[in-house]
Amino acid sequence: MSLQTQPAPRPSSEAGRxxxxxxxxxxxxxRSLIARLGADAVRNSDGTELPGIVxxxxxxxxxTYFVGRGDNAWADAHPEEATRIFLMSDRVIATTDGPLGIxxxxxxxxxxxxxxxxxxxxxxWQAHDRTxxxxxxxxxxxxxxxxxxxTVHEALAGHVYTVSFLAxxxxxxxxxxxxxxxxxxxxxxxxxxxPFDVRHEATWAHVRSHLRSWLDEHPEVDVVRxxxxxxxxxxxxxxxxxxxxxxxxxxxxxxxxxxxxxxxxEYGYRLSAEDFVDAGYYNSPFRVPxxxxxxxxxxxxxxxxxxxxxxxxxxxxxxxxxxxFLGDNxxxxxxxxxxxxxxGIDAVVGSVGSGATCRMIADIPHVRYTEGRFLPYFFPDVxxxxxxxxxxxxxxxxxxxxxxxxxxxxxxxxxxxxxxxxEHPDFxxxxxxxVSEFRSIHARSAGHRPxxxxxxxxxxxxxxxxxxxxxxxxxxxLWYRQTYSYLGVLEALSGLPLEVEFLSLDEVRAGAxxxxxxxxxxxxEGTAFSGGAQ
Numbered sequence: 350m351s352l353q354t355q356p357a358p359r360p361s362s363e364a365g366r367x368x369x370x371x372x373x374x375x376x377x378x379x380r381s382l383i384a385r386l387g388a389d390a391v392r393n394s395d396g397t398e399l400p401g402i403v404x405x406x407x408x409x410x411x412x413t414y415f416v417g418r419g420d421n422a423w424a425d426a427h428p429e430e431a432t433r434i435f436l437m438s439d440r441v442i443a444t445t446d447g448p449l450g451i452x453x454x455x456x457x458x459x460x461x462x463x464x465x466x467x468x469x470x471x472x473x474w475q476a477h478d479r480t481x482x483x484x485x486x487x488x489x490x491x492x493x494x495x496x497x498x499x500t501v502h503e504a505l506a507g508h509v510y511t512v513s514f515l516a517x518x519x520x521x522x523x524x525x526x527x528x529x530x531x532x533x534x535x536x537x538x539x540x541x542x543x544p545f546d547v548r549h550e551a552t553w554a555h556v557r558s559h560l561r562s563w564l565d566e567h568p569e570v571d572v573v574r575x576x577x578x579x580x581x582x583x584x585x586x587x588x589x590x591x592x593x594x595x596x597x598x599x600x601x602x603x604x605x606x607x608x609x610x611x612x613x614x615e616y617g618y619r620l621s622a623e624d625f626v627d628a629g630y631y632n633s634p635f636r637v638p639x640x641x642x643x644x645x646x647x648x649x650x651x652x653x654x655x656x657x658x659x660x661x662x663x664x665x666x667x668x669x670x671x672x673x674f675l676g677d678n679x680x681x682x683x684x685x686x687x688x689x690x691x692x693g694i695d696a697v698v699g700s701v702g703s704g705a706t707c708r709m710i711a712d713i714p715h716v717r718y719t720e721g722r723f724l725p726y727f728f729p730d731v732x733x734x735x736x737x738x739x740x741x742x743x744x745x746x747x748x749x750x751x752x753x754x755x756x757x758x759x760x761x762x763x764x765x766x767x768x769x770x771x772e773h774p775d776f777x778x779x780x781x782x783x784v785s786e787f788r789s790i791h792a793r794s795a796g797h798r799p800x801x802x803x804x805x806x807x808x809x810x811x812x813x814x815x816x817x818x819x820x821x822x823x824x825x826x827l828w829y830r831q832t833y834s835y836l837g838v839l840e841a842l843s844g845l846p847l848e849v850e851f852l853s854l855d856e857v858r859a860g861a862x863x864x865x866x867x868x869x870x871x872x873x874e875g876t877a878f879s880g881g882a883q
Contacts, residue, residue: 364788365387365388366759366760367388367760368388368391368392368722368762370393370763370767371391371392371400372398372400372768373399374768376402378771380402382767385781386780386781388408389408390408390409390410391409391410391411392574393411394413394727394766395413395523396766404569409571411572411573411672412573413576415542416578416579416660417432417547417579418521418542419542423545424543424544427552428517429549430545431544432517432544432545433546433604434515434585434602434604435514435601435604435625435626436453436457436513436514437511437512437513437514437629438451438453438456438511438513439452440510440511441510441511442510443501444506446503448501448504449500450493451498451510454497455588457585457586457587458588458593460525461518461586462517462518463516464496464514464517465516468515468606470487470492470515471487473622474514474622475513476490476499476510476512477511479508479509490512514622515622518543518544519543520541520542521542521581522586524542526584530730532729546579549607557659564663564664571669572670572695572696573671575660575671576676577673577675577676578678578682580649581677582676582679583600583631594631596633598816598819599632600625600645600646600680601625602680603681608648612644615648616648620641620645624639624641635877637882637883638811646683646815649681650681650687653682654681654688654691654692655691657694658693661695671693671696673697673698674699684697684714685714685814685816685851690714696717696720697710697713697716698721698760699719699721700721700722700825700826701721701758702826702827703745703836703840703843704839705752705818705826705843707721708752708755708756708843710758711752718760719758719760721760721761721762722761722763722764723746723762725738725742727763728765728766729769732766738770738776739776742780748840751843754799754844755799755843755845757790757791757797758787759796761787801847803848805847805849806847806849806868808871809852809868809869810851810853810870810878810880811878813855814853816851817850817851818851820835820872821872822836835873835878838869854880855883
């Protein structure tokens with residue numbers, strides 16, 4: 350029987366298990382929707398505030414909390430403690446022998462990043478002749494007075510040159526995306542939020558103090574929804590103010606001079622700009638990870654999880670729960686890594702756009718409950734005249750439903766501007782149906798996984814468990830022609846009656862696959878997902 354011809358499940362009488370985004374200025378609509386949809390939790394979103402009636406709604410209250418942005422007074426007073434990122438210039442061909450000028454920002458968004466000329470550029474920047482593969486000595490190039498032009502003094506005609514440089518991040522990537530998507534330039538109340546780095550002790554002390562004060566000032570909040578913590582995945586715009594490079598797993602923006610120096614002291618070797626820039630590949634998860642990159646990931650995981658623990662302890666001390674959004678500034682938390690349990694996080698919420706992303710959230714260990722934020726997000730890129738939010742809602746739900754049956758989420762929800770969603774009453778009708786179906790599934794399963802045959806399948810690659818349900822993703826659940834066939838393997842597995850685990854090739858060689866019936870190695874030749882030379 351097809352999905353289209355199956356009878357609709359009988360609506361469950363159970364309410365709850367739904368988080369509804371709310372905002373100021375629509376109190377009666379909020380009350381009506383909570384009653385209609387049976388929401389038992391409400392939340393604000395980036396760009397919205399909880400209304401004054403929130404304490405009257407008889408629901409649990411989530412509040413978005415930004416750790417590393419949203420305080421421009423602090424960021425402006427401590428510009429040296431902004432987050433940093435390693436970037437590479439365009440590849441520039443020398444047409445003649447002699448001096449060659451390279452504009453570092455010719456293809457990067459100058460409103461987001463700025464070359465950090467305050468550091469020791471001879472130590473932290475690098476110039477390369479990409480034709481020969483050789484690094485140029487620091488004496489062979491210089492930085493111009495404008496801070497964005499590098500001159501290679503004796504370039505060779507026909508050779509290709511690049512400069513890898515440390516840059517200051519002057520606009521938080523997620524807030525920048527939201528700002529540009531929503532046209533906030535026309536709103537005088539909006540500011541461009543600058544990120545700051547808790548590697549610096551003054552900033553870390555400020556972050557802890559601010560959280561304690563905020564907790565005292567918001568007794569109405571039950572769940573602190575950290576969105577997220579310290580370091581954003583790699584998301585850099587081009588000169589055209591559109592995405593140029595995105596890697597949902599990227600660590601390029603997790604760097605700072607204190608961190609690099611602490612790494613050298615602990616590991617006994619120095620990382621260079623090239624270790625992060627990777628000839629322009631930026632250590633994409635499709636690349637077989639180098640020793641240096643693996644070391645950096647582990648180094649940052651230990652740092653991030655230890656400081657997250659301090660924040661969650663402050664939340665728990667006020668009798669509240671700590672929830673982590675799996676996205677945005679999630680780098681270093683690694684929920685499938687060996688250090689995640691130490692965070693003390695109570696719950697994880699993440700965006701659900703497919704079966705694989707659903708399992709990526711639902712299978713996370715060491716938390717009390719998981720929540721899927723379903724699509725579409727209530728933003729004007731979907732909710733506009735001629736937009737089709739129902740189509741996106743159907744796609745998100747139908748692709749995730751198979752996975753939910755196999756590994757139940759505890760809750761679902763939505764995000765964004767409720768004021769946009771209510772302008773589409775047919776969409777609200779569809780949400781009501783989806784929520785009812787989710788509750789029906791959960792009621793029948795009691796939140797437990799169904800029994801499966803004793804048949805284990807293992808996906809093997811260079812990453813193993815660290816990237817459980819995360820292979821072949823670039824920008825979360827977005828579709829890419831080069832990856833959709835490989836990602837289809839995960840989509841199939843996400844809803845099949847099988848026990849699935851993820852193993853690294855090193856683990857397989859060490860005998861970890863003895864109880865596995867089928868090994869799946871799915872990836873293009875030479876990539877981390879096929880193992881490369883491993």
